Amino acid sequence: MSGRNRTCVSVDLGGTKLLTAVIDESGAILRREEKPTPVGGGASAVIGAIAASVASLRAAAGPDELPPEGIAIVAAGALDAENGVIRYASNLNFTDVAIGDELKRLTGLPVLLENDANGAAYGEWKHGAGKGSNDCMFITVSTGIGGGFVSGGKLIRGATGSAGEIGHISIDRNGPLCPCGNRGCVELYASGTAIARTVAADIASGARPTGRVGELAGGDASKATSRLVGQAAAEGDAYALAVLADAGSALGFALAGAVHLVNPEVIVIGGGASRIGEPLLGPMKETLHRYGIKAMVESLRIEQAALGGDAGIVGAAALWFDTRSA
Missing domain, CATH: 3.30.420.40 (ATPase, nucleotide binding domain)
Known part of the structure; x- marks a missing residue:
């Protein structure tokens, strides 16, 4: 050739x-x-x-x-x-x-x-923020929370191809019912949808002041989005920062359990809600380090995804070339 x-x-x-x-x-x-x-x-x-x-x-x-x-x-x-x-x-x-x-x-x-999610994980490992690592965990925080693992340079699919369902790690066995049938799944607390749902409930009920987020939504619960929460947090709004701290902490708690299982070298975080940045990811990192076994988290790298919306197609192509000889 x-x-x-x-x-x-x-x-x-x-x-x-x-x-x-x-x-x-x-x-x-x-x-x-x-x-x-x-x-x-x-x-x-x-x-x-x-x-x-x-x-x-x-x-x-x-x-x-x-x-x-x-x-x-x-x-x-x-x-x-x-x-x-x-x-x-x-x-x-x-x-x-x-x-x-x-x-x-x-x-x-x-x-x-x-x-x-597996394709995106492989793309970020092969050509993105996880490049150069042997053991990489990828999570996407968007409408839901998904993920994938590369271990020893190989994609981990699981017995039925369903490995990496990080969003359905339960952080409260008595928590709300998830559509998957489990209770207390982390995506009910930390996804972009969950963040928007929290704010919408507060706007609708008036249970607590929603600050700048409520202003940006025009007081309309149906217009609450995680993007608005991120915008308000960037302006220093206390309510938005508190909502994101709760979501980030929930995510970090779930990730501690995932890290204990697969012991990654790097965690790559993508998805629309992840672009909120430090107001969400700071509490996530803090909780992960608080509950994670020290030897497993002290050298753990956490990186934001590099490939954006192209991670899936780049990963699919990489899988093609890596699984089929020339």
């Missing part, structure tokens, strides 16, 4: 957005295409849209570019990654969709399927 880099087509299949890109072996994104996911048209429409994007990106290849070897997809939900089947994905209304076989039929390219 020449000195040119191998390429693959990488796909981040979301419920609202379909991101497709050609990525080379170095992790560089050569071309990308983004469009709404046609969920209303069913599985055939979604798979057809992916195939169309793949065709478009392949047609735009330069004369010196190696053709893509395959398609690497990251998606949320219950997956049978080995057989390329999305067993259930609520955001896509998919049940038992053989996306790997269908895309291969339409494009002629073999397909790799991976959980979206």
